[in-house]
Amino acid sequence: MLDFTDEQKMARQMLRQWCDKELAPNVARMEKGEILPYDLMRKLVRAFGMDEMVKAQFQKLEESGEQKGAPRERGIGGDPGLMAVVSMELSRVCPGFCLAFGASLGLAGGAIMAKGTLAQKVKWALPILTMEKIGAWGMTEPDAGSDAFGSMRTTARRDGDGFVLNGQKTFITNAPFADTFVIYAKLEGEDVARFRPFHAFIVEKGTPGLSVGKPMDKMGMHSSPTGEIFLADVRVPASQLVGEVLGEPSREEAREVFHGERTGMAPMTLGIIERCLEDSLAYAKERETWGHKIADYQLIQEKLTRMYVHRENVRNLLFRQFEKMHKKVPITMAEASACKLYCARACTEVALEAVQIMGGNGYMREYHVEMLMRDAKLLQIGGGTDEIQIITVARHLLKDGIPQ
Numbered sequence: 001m002l003d004f005t006d007e008q009k010m011a012r013q014m015l016r017q018w019c020d021k022e023l024a025p026n027v028a029r030m031e032k033g034e035i036l037p038y039d040l041m042r043k044l045v046r047a048f049g050m051d052e053m054v055k056a057q058f059q060k061l062e063e064s065g066e067q068k069g070a071p072r073e074r075g076i077g078g079d080p081g082l083m084a085v086v087s088m089e090l091s092r093v094c095p096g097f098c099l100a101f102g103a104s105l106g107l108a109g110g111a112i113m114a115k116g117t118l119a120q121k122v123k124w125a126l127p128i129l130t131m132e133k134i135g136a137w138g139m140t141e142p143d144a145g146s147d148a149f150g151s152m153r154t155t156a157r158r159d160g161d162g163f164v165l166n167g168q169k170t171f172i173t174n175a176p177f178a179d180t181f182v183i184y185a186k187l188e189g190e191d192v193a194r195f196r197p198f199h200a201f202i203v204e205k206g207t208p209g210l211s212v213g214k215p216m217d218k219m220g221m222h223s224s225p226t227g228e229i230f231l232a233d234v235r236v237p238a239s240q241l242v243g244e245v246l247g248e249p250s251r252e253e254a255r256e257v258f259h260g261e262r263t264g265m266a267p268m269t270l271g272i273i274e275r276c277l278e279d280s281l282a283y284a285k286e287r288e289t290w291g292h293k294i295a296d297y298q299l300i301q302e303k304l305t306r307m308y309v310h311r312e313n314v315r316n317l318l319f320r321q322f323e324k325m326h327k328k329v330p331i332t333m334a335e336a337s338a339c340k341l342y343c344a345r346a347c348t349e350v351a352l353e354a355v356q357i358m359g360g361n362g363y364m365r366e367y368h369v370e371m372l373m374r375d376a377k378l379l380q381i382g383g384g385t386d387e388i389q390i391i392t393v394a395r396h397l398l399k400d401g402i403p404q
Ligand SMILES: Cc1cc2nc3c(=O)[nH]c(=O)nc-3n(C[C@H](O)[C@H](O)[C@H](O)COP(=O)(O)OP(=O)(O)OC[C@H]3O[C@@H](n4cnc5c(N)ncnc54)[C@H](O)[C@@H]3O)c2cc1C
Pocket: 103, 137, 138, 139, 140, 142, 144, 145, 146, 147, 170, 171, 172, 173, 174, 218, 221, 226, 378, 381, 382, 383, 384, 385, 386, 387, 388, 391
């Protein structure tokens, strides 16, 4: 696959119009925390009939009954290209909005869709995917970020026919306002804590013992509320254990979501890169110093060229993913991590260069690249840091060789 299909291009055009009309005028107020992104997300989902598409998918799912182990459809209407187009267009205008949208649908909704029972999907994933409810995905803890599995301290204790959760999560997207939380916890037991199995639990807002902190003050992604989750003797019935089966290794489940988070970041980075490049080209052709447009200077041309090379590489990585998904060829962990590492670094570099090309203006809030630069940096941290991607790639290369 070398380019988007005609249908995807048309969707892209319509999304761009929606973003210009509905999203862009609200970005400044969302960034200042004067309004939350959720009503706009609902508007987006309804404007494009995404809720109806999801409902139709669910109807098929219900008609076919419980399909445990059946391959999961990815993306809207099973089309990862369309989901990528949504991500790209939202990220051009407001990466924070895209992050909050993706964390609810892709992470919280995705975790329940990946391993939940049919009843759990219908009760908790469907309202997230249609945006009636907002989801948060809680893995990271104050002392367990990169080493999320090994150092996790949140516990689940068996209690009659349910579980009692205790612990704390931090840096969780949407946590301050979410309705449905997917919380990872280690089962209390006799074995060595580091290797204890852990599981995902669905916790609803308002459950006794569950509380959340205020939105955290961050460098960027201001349109995406981030916060802490506190669990003090939170009792959940067994029906809220994702998959409802104990003992199955949940690491695989969480890794699958990490995998999705890693590959899913590429369209966000491409959206940011393309917008930075477009704005930089326009600026360089306008701005004059010493009686010349700055576009005439080779130092500026070198920056524009490097930005374009990154755009080409990120785009090629993305289309390679689509091709593999289309042919149902698995994307290896080394590929997913290499892709995330390259795309996130390229995105930060391009956004920084866009600021540089615009000089003092680039440093001002009035210029869009200022926000894009701060937002881009998060993509090198969230979903596994650059360093963790490097370690992952090297480990898989040394163990399995170069993926073909
Ligand atoms: C805005 C935002 C939104 C987020 N949203 C979510 C969310 O929705 N859900 C969720 O669960 N989490 C979320 N996170 C958490 C994110 O996934 C973690 O911040 C990330 O995984 C890094 O963990 P940490 O912050 O604890 O850093 P640490 O693990 O403390 O790492 C600190 C530094 O040490 C480096 N490092 C760590 N170990 C090694 C090693 N072995 N070798 C070399 N270097 C190493 C890291 O790369 C990093 O540079 C979010 C974070 C942010 C900032």
